[in-house]
Amino acid sequence: MYNFSAGPAQLPLPVLEQAAAELTDWQGSGMSVLEVSHRGKDFVACAADAESAFRRVANVPSNYRILFLAGGATGQFSAIPMNLAARGATAAYLNTGQWSKKAIKEAGRQGVDVRVVADESASAYTTTPEPGSFTVPVDAAYLHYTPNETIGGVEFPYIPDAGDVPLVADFSSTYLSRPIDVERFGVIYGGAQKNLGPAGLAIVVVREDLLGRAREDVPAIWDWKVMAEADSMLNTPPTFSIYLLGLILHWIESTGGLEAMGERNCAKAERLYAAIDASDFYNNPVQARSRSWMNIPFTLADPALDADFLAGADAVGLTNLKGHRSVGGMRASIYNAMPADGVTALIDYMTEFERTRA
Known part of the structure; x- marks a missing residue:
């Protein structure tokens, strides 16, 4: 079975x-890691x-902290303004x-003056906005x-220039799919359920100078500085997700690291887009330069x-393969764990379906 789900997604x-x-017996303890x-x-x-492996694999500099948090990326939608902006701030x-x-x-719910x-x-x-x-x-x-x-299959082909303003990025669907220039960012965050494990874990990479800016009324569980000082264990963390994250990080290392992962992911996406573009039966609606490597929507x-x-x-x-309800059609999510053979099988099926139904 090749699982093209957008998340929770296929795991290695x-x-x-x-x-x-x-x-049932983790490290000879007679107990499960779940217990x-x-x-x-x-x-x-x-x-x-797991933290050390993440730092190695993603080449995270020493002046960044890595946090393992609950609440997924959606939790961080609120945590980001609570940690970085006073109420009324831009x-x-x-x-x-x-x-x-x-x-x-x-x-907006956190009282920030949002400028789109x-x-x-x-x-x-x-589409994505033109640079500059x-x-x-x-x-x-x-x-x-x-x-x-994830839903629209749109990906930035560049890292936006924020000047001296800290750049914050939701990497949920692209985490560790290729090398990351972490120093371009103030904060990188994302849910693990695409490339890094099961649902329930968010990984936040935050530059140390951005810690300690949280509002006084921020709950401790959402305060990045408090969680960093507690090594992400202020409360009981999502232990099984952290354990699996460690296994996946070691798997990434064993398969050549992020350089090799990026080459494989690029090749998979190029083959699938080429098959779509060569056909009058299938169509991808996304601007060519903004096409995602990870989530590829197409219509019949x-x-x-x-x-x-x-x-x-x-x-x-x-x-x-069913597309998101807001977009329709199909969507093939081809994250790190999707082998090239899975993409081949999909292309072969699409070709045969077109031959018999066009």
Whole structure:
């Protein structure tokens, strides 16, 4: 079965097999990792190993802290303004899709003066703003953007220039899919359920000089400085997600690191886009330079065939291809764990379906 779900997504088979083998007896403890105390020395070492592996894999500089938090990326939509901006302060946002819109809405709920400096809604969120086409207010507490919009399959082909304003990015769908220049950012955050494990964990990478700016009334659980000082264990963290994150990070290292991962992901996306573009039966609506490597939406020439396409795909082991309800059509999410063979199988099925139905 090839799982093209946008999240929770397909996980690497070697990682699942290792987790299954260790599930009832972790490190000879006679207990599952699901059962051990997060305060015990074995799990503290497990979390420290996951953090160290993340720092190595993503090349995170020493002046950044890595936080393992609950609440997913959605929780951080509120935590970001609470940690970086006083009520009434200006915060700049780029609006490029559904997740940008949600982040903007939550910032407004936190009393921030939201300035949308680029808005791609006029294109039905099929484009990204041209570099240099927007101006970031110099008094902005931060500039927020979503490098990859999971729902629309739109991805920035560049890192926006925020000047001296801290750049904040929701990397949920692109985390560790390729090398990251962490020093370009003040804060990187995202949910783990795409490339880094099961749902329930958010990973926040924050530059140390941005810690300690939280409002006085921010709950401790959302205060990045408090969580950093507690090594992300102010409360019971999502232990199983952290354990699996560690396994996945070691898997990434064993398969060549982010340089090799980026090459594989680029090749997978190029092959699928080439198949779509070569056909009059399928169409991708996204501006060519803004196409996502991770989430590839496509429509059929006749939407009446959508149900047959999905049923036939399921029958041959290609699942979760239905597009988001706000977009329609199909969507193939081809995260790190999707092998090249899965993309080949999808292209072969699309070719045969077109041959018999066009």
